[in-house]
Amino acid sequence: MALSLRTAVQYILHRPQRAYNWGLQVSSEDALKADGSVNAFVFTALRQHKLSGLAEMLRFIAECFDAYACILWRLAPGGDLGSDPAQGRLFVLAQWLQDQCFWSSHNLTLDSNTGDAIRTNTPVCVPDVSTDSRIEQSDPLWAVAGVKTFCSVPVVFLDGQRGAVNVYRVSQEFTSGDISRIQALADLVPSLYQTIRDKVSFLLTSRISRILQSAELLAASMPSSPQEMTQVAHEICDVVGEEFHAAEASVFFEDRFSTPGVYQCFATTWKRKLEKTQYGINEPHLTSWILTRNQPVTVFDLLDFRDGRKKARIQLEYPGLERCDSPEFESHIHDFFPGVGDQGLPPISFMGAPVTVGSDVLGVIRCSGALAPPYYFAEGELRLLELVAAQVGHFWSNWIVRRESEEENQAWRVFIDRVSKMNQGVQNDVIAGVSDQGRVHREALEIARDVIPGAETLDIRLLDEERNELYYACILGDRWNRGSKQERQARLEFRYSINGPPDSIGAQVVRSGKACAMNDEPDSLYHAPFPDSCAMIVVPLRSRDHVIGVMDIRTSTQRKFPKYAISIAELLGQQLGLYQDLANAMRSLRDAEEELRALLRGQTMTYEDLGHQLKSPVFQAEARIQTALRSKDLPDELWTHLSAIRGLIRKTKRVTMNVRLFAQLANQNIVPSKMTVLDNDKLTGSLIGYASDHERLLGAERQVTFQVERKTFGVLRMHEVRVDYDLLEQALNNVLDNAFKYSFRRSTVRVYGGVAGPGLFYIAVNNRGIRLNPTEVEKAKSRGWRSEAAESTTGEGSGIGLWIVHHIMKALGGELKIHPTTAEDLTEIRLLFPISKGSSH
Amino acid sequence: MTFILSVEDDPLSGEWIRQTIAAKFPDAQLKQMSTEYEFVSKFEEIASNPPDVVLMDVMLRWTDPAPDMPPRPDDVREGGIGEAGLRCQQRFQADLRTKAVPVILYTVLQKESLRLPANVVHVQKDADPTELIQTITLMLGREPADSAS
Numbered sequence: 001m002a003l004s005l006r007t008a009v010q011y012i013l014h015r016p017q018r019a020y021n022w023g024l025q026v027s028s029e030d031a032l033k034a035d036g037s038v039n040a041f042v043f044t045a046l047r048q049h050k051l052s053g054l055a056e057m058l059r060f061i062a063e064c065f066d067a068y069a070c071i072l073w074r075l076a077p078g079g080d081l082g083s084d085p086a087q088g089r090l091f092v093l094a095q096w097l098q099d100q101c102f103w104s105s106h107n108l109t110l111d112s113n114t115g116d117a118i119r120t121n122t123p124v125c126v127p128d129v130s131t132d133s134r135i136e137q138s139d140p141l142w143a144v145a146g147v148k149t150f151c152s153v154p155v156v157f158l159d160g161q162r163g164a165v166n167v168y169r170v171s172q173e174f175t176s177g178d179i180s181r182i183q184a185l186a187d188l189v190p191s192l193y194q195t196i197r198d199k200v201s202f203l204l205t206s207r208i209s210r211i212l213q214s215a216e217l218l219a220a221s222m223p224s225s226p227q228e229m230t231q232v233a234h235e236i237c238d239v240v241g242e243e244f245h246a247a248e249a250s251v252f253f254e255d256r257f258s259t260p261g262v263y264q265c266f267a268t269t270w271k272r273k274l275e276k277t278q279y280g281i282n283e284p285h286l287t288s289w290i291l292t293r294n295q296p297v298t299v300f301d302l303l304d305f306r307d308g309r310k311k312a313r314i315q316l317e318y319p320g321l322e323r324c325d326s327p328e329f330e331s332h333i334h335d336f337f338p339g340v341g342d343q344g345l346p347p348i349s350f351m352g353a354p355v356t357v358g359s360d361v362l363g364v365i366r367c368s369g370a371l372a373p374p375y376y377f378a379e380g381e382l383r384l385l386e387l388v389a390a391q392v393g394h395f396w397s398n399w400i401v402r403r404e405s406e407e408e409n410q411a412w413r414v415f416i417d418r419v420s421k422m423n424q425g426v427q428n429d430v431i432a433g434v435s436d437q438g439r440v441h442r443e444a445l446e447i448a449r450d451v452i453p454g455a456e457t458l459d460i461r462l463l464d465e466e467r468n469e470l471y472y473a474c475i476l477g478d479r480w481n482r483g484s485k486q487e488r489q490a491r492l493e494f495r496y497s498i499n500g501p502p503d504s505i506g507a508q509v510v511r512s513g514k515a516c517a518m519n520d521e522p523d524s525l526y527h528a529p530f531p532d533s534c535a536m537i538v539v540p541l542r543s544r545d546h547v548i549g550v551m552d553i554r555t556s557t558q559r560k561f562p563k564y565a566i567s568i569a570e571l572l573g574q575q576l577g578l579y580q581d582l583a584n585a586m587r588s589l590r591d592a593e594e595e596l597r598a599l600l601r602g603q604t605m606t607y608e609d610l611g612h613q614l615k616s617p618v619f620q621a622e623a624r625i626q627t628a629l630r631s632k633d634l635p636d637e638l639w640t641h642l643s644a645i646r647g648l649i650r651k652t653k654r655v656t657m658n659v660r661l662f663a664q665l666a667n668q669n670i671v672p673s674k675m676t677v678l679d680n681d682k683l684t685g686s687l688i689g690y691a692s693d694h695e696r697l698l699g700a701e702r703q704v705t706f707q708v709e710r711k712t713f714g715v716l717r718m719h720e721v722r723v724d725y726d727l728l729e730q731a732l733n734n735v736l737d738n739a740f741k742y743s744f745r746r747s748t749v750r751v752y753g754g755v756a757g758p759g760l761f762y763i764a765v766n767n768r769g770i771r772l773n774p775t776e777v778e779k780a781k782s783r784g785w786r787s788e789a790a791e792s793t794t795g796e797g798s799g800i801g802l803w804i805v806h807h808i809m810k811a812l813g814g815e816l817k818i819h820p821t822t823a824e825d826l827t828e829i830r831l832l833f834p835i836s837k838g839s840s841h
Numbered sequence: 842m843t844f845i846l847s848v849e850d851d852p853l854s855g856e857w858i859r860q861t862i863a864a865k866f867p868d869a870q871l872k873q874m875s876t877e878y879e880f881v882s883k884f885e886e887i888a889s890n891p892p893d894v895v896l897m898d899v900m901l902r903w904t905d906p907a908p909d910m911p912p913r914p915d916d917v918r919e920g921g922i923g924e925a926g927l928r929c930q931q932r933f934q935a936d937l938r939t940k941a942v943p944v945i946l947y948t949v950l951q952k953e954s955l956r957l958p959a960n961v962v963h964v965q966k967d968a969d970p971t972e973l974i975q976t977i978t979l980m981l982g983r984e985p986a987d988s989a990s
Contacts, residue, residue, distance in 0.1 A: 644853070701852040701875070702905060742906050769906045792903040792913050794922075825908060 037064050041185055045192035049203060051381075052245060052372040053196050054189075058096040058165075061185050065178055067167045068147055069097040072155075072189065073114050074163035074376070076347075077300045078313050081162060086110050086119055091347060093163065094373030097145070105139055105343045106375070117152040118162045123179050125151045140344075146170050153183045157190045159379060165189060194380070201384050204243045208388050211235045212395040219402065226255055229399060233267035240367060240388060241269040244381060247336055247369030248329060252279060252287065253355070253396060254363060257403060257453070261558035263291055263363055275328050279364075284322035290352045290364045296389075297321075298382045301347035302329060302368070324350070329368050336371050346375035351382045353389040357397035365389050408564045411451045415568055418447045419575060426579055433590070435583045441474035444551070444572050449476060452537075452565040454555040457530055460541070460576070461496065461506055462549035469495040470506050470550065479530060479556075491529045505538045506550045513547050515539040515570050519560040530554055535561045539573040543580045551576070600666055607663035614656040621649045647693040654733045661730065661804050665783075670811040672724035678833070680716040682725075683763075684708060687751055690733060694740050702745045706736075709752035713763075716753075720836040721761045723812055731808045734801040735765045735829050741794050743769035744825070759835050760814075766828045771820040780818060781806040805831070843869035843981060846892035848929060849947075850875050850901045854966070858896060858947075861970045866977070877925040878904040878911055881932070888938040894980045895933065896973075899948040899955065901925035930961060943980040947973065 044060045045053070054072065062070035072094045075081070079088020090108040108114055112134055117124040127149050129135050129142050141147050150168040157163060165186035167174070174182075215232045233251045241249035250268035254260065265277040279288045290297055295318075302324045304310035315321055329348050337345055352366035365388060370376060377385075422443050429435055445458045457477035461470040472492050481488065496504045498511065505516050519535045533554040541549040551573050555561065625646040629639065664670055691706030739749045750766040770789040772780055779785045786799040802816065809816045809831055817830040845862060849855040855873055862871045872892070874880050880887075880901075900922050903913050920928060926946055933939045945962045946955070952963045962980070964973050 648853070701855075744906050744908065770910070788913075789906070789910065791918075791921075792910060793906045794902050796900070796922075 037181065038184065038188070041188065042192065045188070045195065048196045049199050051196060051200055051243070051374060052094075054094040054193055054373045055096045057189060057192060058094055061165065061167060061182065062096055062098070064185070065167055065169070065174075065182065066172065067169045068099075068145055069095065069141065069168040071095040071166045071168070072163060072373075073108065073118070073152075073166060074157065075118060075161055076376075078310075079110075081110075081119055086115075090114060090118070090164075092375055094375070099145060105136070105141075106346050107343065113150075114152045114164050114166060117154045117164045121154045121162075123151060123153040123183060125149070125174050125179065127173050141168065149173050151179055151182060153179065153186045155186050155189055158194050193374075197380050197384070200243060201387065204239065204384060205387050205391065207239045207243075208236060208391050211239065212391060215395065216398070219399065226258075229253065229396070230266050232395070236365070236388070236392060237267045237269050240365065240385070244367050244377070244385075245370055245372035246367035247333070247371055249365075249367045250274070251355070251365045251392070252291075252363050254361075256400070256559060257407065259558075260560070263287075266363075270328070272328060272332065276325055279325075285325035286321060286323070286350065287325050287352060287364055287366060289318060289321045290354050290366075291361055293318075293320075294354050294356060294359070294361050296353040296382055296386055297351065298377050298379065299324070299350040300376060302350050303348060333369060336369070346370065349375065349377040351377035351385055353382065353386045355389045355393045355396060357393050360397075362393055362396045362400070365392065404562065407453065408562065411453075411562075411564060411568065415447065415451045415571075418443075418450070419571075422447065422575070426582065430582065430586060433586070435586060437579075437583060438474065440579055441576070442476065444576055445474060445476040448551070448553055448569060448572055451568055452553060452561060454535070454557050454559045454561060455553050455565075456556065457533070457554045459552050460549060461552065462541075463498070463510060463547065464495075467495075468498045470498065470504075470510065471495050473549065494529070505536065506552060509538045509540050509550050510547045513540055513542065515566055515573075517561065517566045530556070532556055534558060537561055537566050537569050539566070539569040540577075541573045541580070542577040543584070544577075548577060548580055604663040604666050607659050611656050611660035611663070614652070615660075618649055618653045618656060622646065622653065625649060643696055647696055650693055650733075654730065654737075657726070657730045658734070658800065658804060661808070662800060665804070665807055670727065670807050672727055672811050674726075675722045675724055675812075678716060678721040678723045678728070678761075680713050683716065683753075684710045684713050686729060687732065690736055691749075691751065694736055702743070704740055704743045704745070705748045707748050707750045709750065712752040712754055715755050715761065719755065719761055721833045722836055723833065727808045727812060731805045731831060732763065732765075734805050735831070738801055739765050739767040739769075739829070741797070742771075742790065742827075743767045755835075756830070756832060761833045761835050762817075762830045763833075764828050764830045766826060768825050769827065771825055771827045772818065774820060777818045777820065781816060809833075843894075844890070844892040845869050845871050845894055845896065845977070846874070846887065847871060847896040848874045848877075848880050848901065848926070849896070849898045851898075854898070861973070865970075865974050866981075876904045877901045877917065877929060880929050882911075884932060884936075888936050891939045891942050893942070894977055895930075895942060895944045896947045896977075897926045897929055897944050899923070899926035899946055899950055901929075927955070927957075930958075934958070945973075945976055945980065 041057070041060050041064075045057050048054075048056055058070040058072055062068070071092055073090045074093040076089045076091050080086065081088065088110055090110065090112070092106045110119060113124045113126050113132065116122075126132055126135070129148060129150065130137065135142070137143065145168075147168040148171055150166050151174040152164045152166045155163050155165055165182065167182055211232060215228065219228060233253070237249045237251055240246065246269070248268060248270040250270065251266050252263040253266050254263045259278075261280060263279045265274060268274055276285070279285060279291060281288065281292050283292075286297065286299070289295075297318055299314060301310075304314060305324045333345060333348055334340070348369050350366065350368050352364055354361050355363040355365055365385060367377060367385065374381075422440065425443070426440060441460045445460065448458055449455045457479045459472055459476070459480075460474040462473040463469075464471055472494075475492070480491070483491070496506050498507045500507060505518075509516055515538065517535075517537045533556055535555050537553045539551050540547045541551060551569060553561075553565070553569055625642055628634070629642050629646065634642070661670060687708045688710075691708050695704070695706050736749070736751075743749055747768040751764070752766070753761065753763045756762045770787075770793060772787060776787055780787070780802050783803040784799040785803075786797065790797070790799075802818075806816045812833060814831060814833040817832060819828045819830070821827070843866060845866065847855065847858050847862075849858060852875075855875065859871060859873065862869060874883065902922060903917055903925070904910050916928065917925070926948065930944045930946065933942055933944055943962065945964055946957070947964050947966060948955075949966045951965065955963070957963060962976060964976050967973075
């Protein structure tokens with residue numbers, strides 16, 4: 001009866017003083033020895049923390065029985081002991097030899113003494129190997145090491161597979177007691193080996209976890225890069241290679257940012273150059289099979305691919321697997337076992353596990369060639385590798401997410417900056433009054449190309465609303481240059497009907513007004529002109545409430561467009577729509593401005609013409625009235641009427657002049673027509689005439705009088721001032737009109753002149769009445785402005801009087817000055833004229 | 842005695858009205874006001890002794906320049922001088938004492954440019970006073986004096 005591990009551990013913990021009855025045939029002396037051996041054996045096993053500790057257990061067994069060697073044999077995968085005849089072969093799972101330089105054969109058939117022990121589940125002893133015809137006498141174990149006898153005891157591994165523990169002695173034969181004790185220890189081997197494996201599992205995952213945690217902490221403080229992943233991958237490979245004693249441990253990852261769909265070798269422990277460093281989906285290789293099927297794989301011996309029958313058995317387990325992908329291992333396996341013949345080589349075992357997150361295959365981690373016991377990657381080892389792959393999968397997934405976030409953030413930063421510059425360009429166009437739609441379109445496409453990863457073929461198509469077709473307005477990307485000149489021309493001139501047939505994605509977007517994004521769709525959906533696209537985004541260009549065109553962005557690379565790409569494209573589409581609105585508004589404004597200018601020109605000409613028509617009759621009427629008023633013996637009543645009429649005619653003349661000047665100022669500045677020297681007598685005569693007209697016509701009711709201080713104008717005899725008399729008359733009349741309109745009852749309006757500092761002559765009008773606030777002085781010179789007081793006290797007026805005076809004075813080289821004072825509500829208005837240089841007469 | 846009220850802010854027009862009324866209605870008493878504020882401030886006096894007919898200019902200034910001018914009320918500010926005469930006419934209409942007094946809007950503005958109530962008479966200012974005299978006569982219900990114009 002096999003002794004279980006649990007029983008052995010219980011024995012160790014609660015070891016009785018007498019020998020424990022295992023139900024074995026043992027002597028009391030042998031029992032004591034066995035008792036101590038089992039204790040020490042279990043301790044030896046429990047002290048191991050490497051898979052190669054299996055060899056230490058075999059060493060213990062060998063030393064217990066003064067043996068030269070102890071070998072643990074196992075039935076290779078694919079064997080079938082139940083068939084008739086039994087099928088399979090045996091291989092060395094682990095071994096210990098006194099002289100480590102000697103290697104025995106790693107292969108045995110079932111037709112051997114060890115095979116017998118395994119098949120019959122009964123210990124088999126060979127007292128003298130030289131007499132056994134089934135034993136290959138040239139084997140170094142007998143021929144060189146001098147082993148004469150061996151004992152093979154069967155064991156059953158925890159996965160149900162059969163094996164045997166063989167103990168080899170140089171001379172002494174094995175007794176039945178030896179056999180029993182060997183059996184007792186051998187029965188513990190599978191369980192103790194599993195214990196070692198469990199320990200290794202914990203240690204391995206702990207080491208991997210520490211590596212990944214350190215990498216996470218480091219990555220949190222700096223931007224992600226493929227270099228940091230390479231460093232982590234190297235550390236993982238080193239740990240995995242060390243724990244599994246693999247000749248090669250490699251990791252392959254997909255860097256979907258630069259080479260989507262390609263799984264590159266990020267790290268390997270293989271000292272030579274790997275012949276194949278990248279794999280893709282649906283390739284016939286072993287590593288590709290793992291990536292394609294998302295399943296782990298373990299192969300007993302890669303050399304089995306050379307044998308049709310063995311390869312068929314592999315393909316039965318892994319359908320579609322065509323060939324292995326590690327030819328260099330076959331070539332260089334001898335490097336790891338120098339001096340060992342082919343028969344002495346262990347199998348080139350292989351295991352690989354996919355690195356995944358959910359159903360997303362991120363890469364693969366694989367091991368080839370076990371260089372130390374156990375010389376085969378069994379299911380247990382594969383489960384360990386899958387644990388490691390799971391840990392790495394989470395880390396790699398986080399790294400991808402982090403990189404995607406960084407990429408997205410960077411894309412938005414660049415996008416915002418570029419769109420700001422584009423807006424600035426459009427703003428400059430608006431200020432300059434130009435509209436360069438072509439430049440704006442090209443800039444938008446360049447932004448999309450630079451910000452959206454993978455974007456390589458872009459275009460803007462605008463809607464011809466008359467023909468209901470989309471036509472190419474702007475293109476970007478090298479693929480547009482493909483083909484002959486005729487082909488390129490035809491491509492650009494092609495138009496897409498909105499209502500089909502044939503229908504196109506662009507037409508659908510125009511009709512629906514909604515964006516469309518496609519990734520990995522059948523080629524039939526990617527319409528002309530680039531049906532071989534792998535991904536496409538089409539967004540509408542929207543102006544107010546209707547679609548004016550589309551923007552089309554495509555890629556032929558394996559990398560899909562990221563999710564933010566469609567948001568960016570839609571925003572660009574909206575911007576282009578806004579620009580179109582702006583361009584339309586500018587066009588409308590220009591047209592309206594032109595219409596207004598034409599209208600204004602027409603009105604101005606009309607005003608000038610009307611003023612001109614009035615000028616002659618008014619002049620004639622004034623002249624005749626003047627003549628009549630000079631008549632002698634004019635009756636008083638008639639003289640009064642004629643005077644009143646003369647005043648009304650002069651007012652008509654003033655209003656007519658204001659209309660003409662208003663019309664002139666609408667288009668241009670006032671231009672004096674004839675400048676002559678201002679004569680003192682003529683000026684005072686005019687002023688008195690103006691004053692008397694105002695008094696007579698308007699002053700009687702409110703008893704406002706005018707006072708012209710003639711003497712103050714005597715300075716004109718010493719200073720030459722040049723004026724246009726018509727303009728001067730108009731300016732004085734406007735100022736006097738204002739003075740009367742705003743003067744208090746029973747007040748006097750004074751008119752006087754003088755020299756104001758060097759080079760300036762002035763005519764001043766001073767009145768007591770409503771006045772401006774100092775803050776309103778400049779406003780009073782602007783067109784159409786009237787103070788509240790003015791609005792209250794006049795029944796007519798449009799606020800252009802002082803505005804016209806201001807421009808008249810500018811035209812005469814002078815200035816209008818307004819001086820309101822709080823003292824007695826006085827306001828003085830001065831008309832300042834430049835004195836001609838060098839004048840003194 | 843016939844009492845005619847004239848509200849006219851232009852002195853020349855006011856003088857012309859005075860001469861015309863004196864010639865055609867020599868026994869009529871003419872009272873003249875020159876600003877909307879004068880009309881508003883003296884309305885009680887008018888209402889207690891309403892005129893027989895009113896000649897109302899449409900565009901009236903609010904008041905004359907003075908050290909302490911009354912500020913324009915909101916309706917005057919919003920409506921402006923262009924509706925002064927209409928505001929005065931509405932005041933007449935709103936008071937029972939003056940509601941029945943006929944108001945003649947005597948203005949240079951054309952009838953079509955004014956939104957006139959149905960019971961308001963409009964006479965356009967003209968050098969020929971015939972229409973004005975006929976309208977006043979109609980409102981008063983008698984013939985004017987036959988004197989040279």
